[in-house]
Amino acid sequence: MKPAAFDYVAAETLDEAVSALARAGGDGKILAGGQSLVPMLNFRLLRPSILIDINRIRDLGHVDATADVVRIGALTRHHALETSPLIKAHLPIMTAAMQHVAHLAVRNRGTIGGSLSHADPAAELPMMAVLLDAKIKIRSLHGRRVAEARCFFTGSLTTDLKDDEIVTDVEFPRLLPNTGWAFEEVARRAGDFALAAVGVTMSVHNGTADRVRIGMTGVGETPLRASEAEGLLAGKAVDAQALEAAASAIEAAVEPNTDLHASADYRRFLVGALARRAISVAWQRACGA
């Protein structure tokens, strides 16, 4: 199990990387952490003509915060996100989610830009981006653009990225003070991709739930928002009845797949159970905050 032959260039700057990508004419791949790309090369599921290594580009792995957003460079490693005090302070739900991402040796190399571009339908970071309304910054030889995370993921392992485009950084709006949040996941083994996972953020306004966001992964072709359930909870106190209505809406809305790891029915059951748990915890945190 070895990769087919390819050429290789280590870009020193973003300009070099996007130029090389443009020259490759749709047949090049960006090599960031390589934790998803290299397995696909090894299996020969991908046979690019050239790999453009971005690991030597400076300043692509930074995390910084302004008053409104946390900006994460595309080359930021999972382990850096997991342990970043800035992330813990402004996006604590991401710190919690990172505990579920693969294993240490993989987290040491895997990157956020790679995870978003790869778009595994059961991965945590794409779901974080969709849940938290992240903006994905993209560059090509022809310029820059910004994609809303909710429009970025178009299918399993498929995104809105064009062949000549590269993700440069991701902006996450900071969670406002007094935001309640929760992340719940079930996987077959620690570090495996999720069978299902649910992330929730909400705040409390006059004793009722406000700004409710519910993200899900592992139960569709892309990470999803539970828009109907979000609407059902908004403006209500989260009691047993409201919780049941939201979870039932989620179970009815998802169309999970059956695979080796779990049946569609089990995934539907699981996402409902995880949603009940995550919504309750987020509500309690929002009330206590």
Next chain:
Amino acid sequence: MIAHKNIKLTVNGAVYQRTVEPRLLLSDFLRVDLGLTGTHVGCEHGVCGACTIIVDGDSARSCLMLAVQADGAMIETVESLGSIHKLSSVQKAFHEHHALQCGFCTPGMLMTVTDLLRKYPLATDEEIRAGLSGNLCRCTGYEHIVEAVRAIVRQREAGP
């Protein structure tokens, strides 16, 4: 014809200069080009952990890196730990606690544990198990491996 690349890297303290094909995996470079066959190759897609090495101070899957990416890197493999006559503390603990049977996963386990011990207190079994969770062993069960790590942690806490 794809151009081969020159790389220069440090492995276990020795500097090597080689010319490699871009598609050569780091695991194969170590085993075939350098003859360091201590690093084992299991699944070749990052799941089993047998090929775990330490790259610039952090554990990594050598099957998920290309040799060309390691240009300039400082690499540690299982061969750096000790010899049959003078085992490293981790190797000694694995020996004493029967933490291996067939030995296939052992190089990856040893490198993972070496990395963990440098960085984390490993105060609880939960922490030890989480640290080992990326390395599969198909014969001893994990209990003896956890015991070996726990023994090193205790020894370390007791002082020299």
